[in-house]
Amino acid sequence: MPVSASQVPFARISADGESTPIDRAIAEETPIAIECNGIGYAVLMATPADLPDLAYGFALAERLIDRADDVIDVNEHATDAGIVLRVTLAERVAMRIVDRVRHRVSESACGLCGIENLEQALRPLPRVEPADIDDAAIFAALAQLDQHQPLHRQTGAVHAAAACTADGEPWLVREDVGRHNAFDKLIGAMLRAGADWDGGFALLTSRCSYELVEKAVLAGCPLLATISAPTTLAIARAAQAGLALRVLARRDALLAPR
Structure with a gap:
């Protein structure tokens, strides 16, 4: 089985020039190739843990699926170059793969080129149901988050995405070297468990990009x-969908876009 951290030898060099040999836990980062119904779809650089969760969350974020039972199976295949995640999707959503692969291929050469690609990049978002969440819950979650980041405590090099209750209790957390991957893993884990937000919220140890807004x-x-x-686009996309944002969240203050 893949590991999430490895012990790597280093020389610790102090300001006065003294060198001491040490071992330090370093986060694993591995190429993860995602295949959907036999079609190569994407390659991610990710922490090789909770990969079925990653597959489900990634598929939802890519709008390849709408619900958990749209995924028939996820199979992990280790290779010398990395890990292949072979995802089998239900027949009712299978044609979405072909459509998205066509757009992703056309985007690969020069970013977002042309009206069709721009429309694909900023597709309409559904509206989210608002929840009455007291900001005190966010401060409570921030105070506890460290306790739920074992890989970060080891390595100091990974992001966390936490699902928190309405009163600020982190109840499910996923970690990854990539902030997007961590959130996909969290969303995928919830999807597989049949869990919803139940008036709670997501807390991420990252900046607030428009991609993370769309995943939420x-x-x-x-x-x-x-x-x-x-970013400005993250704020705009959140406003379009009715997603509440709290950013630059620290234990003593946070910002709420108006």
Whole structure:
């Protein structure tokens, strides 16, 4: 089985020039190739843990699926170059793969080129159901999050995505070297468990990018809190979907876009 961290030898060099040999836990980062119904879809650089969760969350974020039972099976295949995630999707959503692969291929050469690609990049978002979440719950979640980040405590090099209750209790957390992957893993884990937000919110140890906003909206999350700043597009996309944002969240203050 893949591991999430490895012990790597280093020389610790102090300011006075003294060198001491040490071992340090370093986060694993592995190429993860995602195949959908036999079609190569994407390659992600990710922490090789909770990969079925990643597959489900990624498929939802890509709008390849709408619900958990759209995924028939996820199979992990280790290779010398990385890990292949072979995802089998239900027949009712199978044609979405071909459509999205065509757009992804056309985007690959020069980013987003042309009206069709721009429309694909900023597709309409559904509206999320608002939730009455007290900001005190976000501060409570921030105070507890460290306790739910074992890989980060080992390595200091991974992001966390946490599902939190309405009163600020983190009840499900996923970690990954990539902030997008961590959120996909969290969303996928919830999807597989048949869990919903139940008036709670998501807390991420990252900046608030528009991609993370879209993942939150597609997962039906009513409020997204991040410890770093947002982009203008993230704020705009959240407003379009009715997603509440709390950003630059620290234990003593946070920002709420008006």
